[in-house]
Amino acid sequence: MTSPNPSGESQTLGGVRAEVRATPEYPFTPVHAPIKLDQNESALDFPRSLRELAARRMLTRDWNRYPDLHAETLRAKIGEYEDWDAAGVVVTPGSNVIIKLLTELGGIGQRVLTVQPNFSVYELEGQMLGAKLTRVPLRADFGLDVPAMRRELAAGGPGVLFLTQPHAPTGHLDDERDVRAVVEAAGDDWIVVIDEAYHQYSGSDYRSHVLERGNRLSLRTFSKAWGLAGLRLGYALAHPALAANLQKLVSAFNVSVLTQTVAEVALEHPEYVRQRADEVIWERGRVLAALGGMQRLHALPSRANFFLVRTPDAGDAYTFLLERGLLVRRQDKQPGLEGCLRVSIGSREQNDALVEALLELDGE
Structure with a gap:
């Protein structure tokens, strides 16, 4: 097989925007291990009874037909669940897609x-879309x-x-x-995005803030507490006017019919989501308490389904943990x-193995 000539890369990629060439790839390399605590996923899969129900329902759907143009059926169901006008719901294959579309909507030639x-x-x-990017450091806490x-x-x-x-x-x-102070300071010149991917684990809810002004948006996902990361589904809650403009950028x-069926x-x-979120919150407290006496390592407090060490x-x-x-x-x-390492909350058995390993590492 003939290999491309690396020396011709600059000429070959001359049509690629400089911003794209200068942006690093998403920083993730898949690694296989018996206990996977690296991606903030749910440790529990979609309940088997619901998997079977979704599979039976899929058999009644037309696979030879396109799905809804803009996931209208699913948007209506999400609107009912979230007590939100369906016209203000935007659905895409993962909330990261909405982040990209929001940057296209308000960042190109402007600021992020x-x-x-x-x-x-x-x-x-x-960076890839050429926005003027500003990152404000967080406080020490x-x-x-x-x-x-x-x-x-x-x-x-x-x-x-x-x-x-x-x-x-x-x-x-x-x-x-503090969130309100920042959001209100944005006025009308900014699209204000409150990413609530982990809100089920924190008990926070900023839907009421979004309702106060037409340029605000809440971003949510099925990848975490719903236990459906493999489905790739995220959604935005916004005022209908903002949602309509965002929807213009959605392919x-x-x-797909499969994704829509499972999400429905x-x-x-x-009810299973709240139960599982409560279990994660309880496990998070148990793990952090067990690690609270470490001397060389420090487990930091968290309100999500992960924490930093x-x-x-x-x-x-x-390397010690991977071994x-x-x-x-x-x-x-x-x-x-x-x-710092970021550690997802797993099952009780996985968390026990983690605590044992971290205490061993702390004692070395």
Whole structure:
């Protein structure tokens, strides 16, 4: 087989925008391990009874026909579940797709404002789409630096403001007064995005803030508490006018019949989500309490389904855990997270193995 000539790369890629070439790839390399605690997924799969119901329902659907143009049936069901006008619901294959579309909607040739450290997709999309990207460092306790955020917002839009509640990858949940102060400082010149991917684990809910102004939006996902990361489905809750403009950027027929069917079944049986979220919250408290006496390592508080562990050397700690069958995620390259690993809450047995390994590492 003839291989491409690396020396011709600059000529071959001459049509690729410089911003895309300069943006790094999404920072994730798949690694296999017996206990997987690296991607903030649910440790429990979609309930078997609901899987069987979805499979039976799929057999009644027409596979030779396109799905709804813009997932209208599913948007209506999400609207009913969230007590939201269906005209203000936008659905895509994963909330990361909506982040990209929001950056297209309000960031190209304009501004993207977020915090640091944060979910890397906000900055990656901002960089690739050529937005003027500003990242405001969080406080030492990982809270919002409200005065600094206000200054950046006052410097002028238009653009997109991304706030995450609770934050990823820190798990910190801000005081609602701080969030309100930042959101209100945005005025009308910014699209204000409150990413609530982990809200079931924190008890927070910013839908009422979104209702107050037409340029605000809540971002939610089926990948976490719903236990449907493999389905790839996320949605936005917004005022109908904002949703209509965002919808223009969504590809037609972008939610498959399979995805729509499974999501419909989940929305018809949401009681399992609250039960599982409560289990994760209980396990999170148990694990953090068990690790509270460590001397060299420090498990940091969290309101999500993951937490950070600060270590003397993240690389050594990552390898130590992997050798014991535990896969976690390094975060030590992000500003303010030196030495940090991010660890998802797993099943009770997985968490017990994690605690045992971390206590062993702490004692070395």
